[in-house]
Amino acid sequence: MRAAGEPDASLRRVQRDAAIIAVTAAAVALATQGGRPEGALGVLAGAGLMGFSYAAIKGGVSALLDRAAAAGRGEPAERLSRTRTAWFVAGFVGRYLAVGLAAWAFLVPLDAHPLGLFAGVTTPVLAIGIEAVRLALAPTRPRR
Numbered sequence: 001m002r003a004a005g006e007p008d009a010s011l012r013r014v015q016r017d018a019a020i021i022a023v024t025a026a027a028v029a030l031a032t033q034g035g036r037p038e039g040a041l042g043v044l045a046g047a048g049l050m051g052f053s054y055a056a057i058k059g060g061v062s063a064l065l066d067r068a069a070a071a072g073r074g075e076p077a078e079r080l081s082r083t084r085t086a087w088f089v090a091g092f093v094g095r096y097l098a099v100g101l102a103a104w105a106f107l108v109p110l111d112a113h114p115l116g117l118f119a120g121v122t123t124p125v126l127a128i129g130i131e132a133v134r135l136a137l138a139p140t141r142p143r144r
Contacts, residue, residue: 010131017127022047025119042116045106047123049099054124056095 022043029039106112 010135013134014124014127014131017130018047018050018124021123021126022120025123026116029113029116029119038111038113039116041110042106042112042114042118043120043123045102045110045112046117046120048120049102049106049117050121050124052102053095053099060092 026040026043029043030037033039103117106117107114
């Protein structure tokens with residue numbers, strides 16, 4: 001069964017696992033720091049930054065794939081004007097500026113712990129590793 005807009009079950013599992021890992025790591029940080037929220041805030045902030053970055057990259061890649069699919073079907077290509085290209089570049093750079101500004105806001109005014117932020121940023125990597133092991137251990141289906 002496929003979720004709307006997401007054709008790959010592995011991606012859904014990685015997203016789910018990353019969220020579970022982030023919440024668990026935040027709870028562990030809260031418990032190990034005696035209830036002080038800096039570490040947990042850092043973990044959640046880092047995971048949120050990665051989620052935002054993933055969504056931005058996914059949106060850009062999806063748009064490029066849609067454009068390539070339309071070209072493959074022989075549909076007339078939309079000419080990219082200089083203005084549209086400039087907006088695309090500004091949006092691309094703007095996303096990274098937004099991520100950097102958010103990271104600064106979490107670290108400086110909100111006093112999130114830098115190690116917590118690092119732990120949150122690495123949750124997708126751990127989730128991808130878990131999915132790789134899951135796929136490696138899965139029984140192989142015969143090819144048709």
